Amino acid sequence: MKSTKIIYLDHAATTPLDSRVLEAMTPYFSDDFGNPSSFHTVGMRAKDAVSDARGTIARLLGAHEEEIIFTSGGTESDNLAVIGVPRYHAKALMEKTNALPHVITSAIEHHAVLEPLIAMDRKKEIELTIVGVNREGQVSVEDVVAAFKPNTVLVSIMTANNEIGTIQPIGDIGREILKWRKAKETVFPYLHTDACQATGYLDLNVEKSHVDLLTLNGSKMYGPKGIGALYVRKGVKIQPFFIGGGQERNIRSGTENVPGIVGLAKALALVQADREVESARLTILGGGYLVSRCGWNYVIDWLGLRLDFA
Numbered sequence: 001m002k003s004t005k006i007i008y009l010d011h012a013a014t015t016p017l018d019s020r021v022l023e024a025m026t027p028y029f030s031d032d033f034g035n036p037s038s039f040h041t042v043g044m045r046a047k048d049a050v051s052d053a054r055g056t057i058a059r060l061l062g063a064h065e066e067e068i069i070f071t072s073g074g075t076e077s078d079n080l081a082v083i084g085v086p087r088y089h090a091k092a093l094m095e096k097t098n099a100l101p102h103v104i105t106s107a108i109e110h111h112a113v114l115e116p117l118i119a120m121d122r123k124k125e126i127e128l129t130i131v132g133v134n135r136e137g138q139v140s141v142e143d144v145v146a147a148f149k150p151n152t153v154l155v156s157i158m159t160a161n162n163e164i165g166t167i168q169p170i171g172d173i174g175r176e177i178l179k180w181r182k183a184k185e186t187v188f189p190y191l192h193t194d195a196c197q198a199t200g201y202l203d204l205n206v207e208k209s210h211v212d213l214l215t216l217n218g219s220k221m222y223g224p225k226g227i228g229a230l231y232v233r234k235g236v237k238i239q240p241f242f243i244g245g246g247q248e249r250n251i252r253s254g255t256e257n258v259p260g261i262v263g264l265a266k267a268l269a270l271v272q273a274d275r276e277v278e279s280a281r282l283t284i285l286g287g288g289y290l291v292s293r294c295g296w297n298y299v300i301d302w303l304g305l306r307l308d309f310a
């Protein structure tokens, strides 16, 4: 029988696990299997691992440790942001302004953002503005600003798109939001960005971009599947989905996925360390465009081929 070599060109859907990530995760399936909430040595070791991972991710985002909430992936992080934020503020907003929470998003968001927002809009739980994109798939900052209203609680625009790779002007949107808040003397709107497709290529610093909530997942950056995180800026309130043991500052109850969390931090540290070199390489492959999904250079390396594009 002839053997077939598979060339995998779908890294925007998911990436293989980096062997260094697997190595970091392995002890937490077996020897260090503890529950981080247990007060004995075995539990403490798991707790330390989660705490180290949280510290690593916080440092890479320019955030504080307590602002990182671990979740089951990109979908949960997105849902938590776009459902949890409007829900938390709905009652007070109705009492004060007699208005529903207003949310602004784009037409090309991942379904984990768009679908819950559309469903909430239909149920009259929120008021929704969906801004369009230009022929490159880019949102216009002016369109976003023009949609601001006194009851706008959240703007959710992804950092990089999962289908066409367009990078959105998140920093510019962040600056406009700060200006609006200052002029109106309000804490709203908050800015959420889904950065699942950006982790390997872009600077994720939340201070530079003025982002208040940021979605990450493991499966798009050579990390494990079924693990994600939501950065939640201090002071931003969210109504949780899972109620129970009070883990993750009461925002996400449930025993922590310790191996997944360790793997997420390791994967993010590895891709962020390489991001400038990797972006430059992919820019050449993309004919001068950094298209964030061009992970196929990885495949060429993996096959042991050396192609010189320079």
Ligand SMILES: *Cc1c(COP(=O)(O)O)cnc(C)c1O
Pocket (backbone or CB within 6 Å): 012, 013, 072, 073, 074, 075, 076, 078, 110, 112, 158, 160, 161, 162, 194, 195, 196, 197, 217, 218, 219, 220, 226, 227, 228
């Ligand atoms: C893959 C992806 C998600 C969903 O993440 P899961 O971990 O599969 O839940 C959300 N947003 C973007 C941009 C993605 O690429």
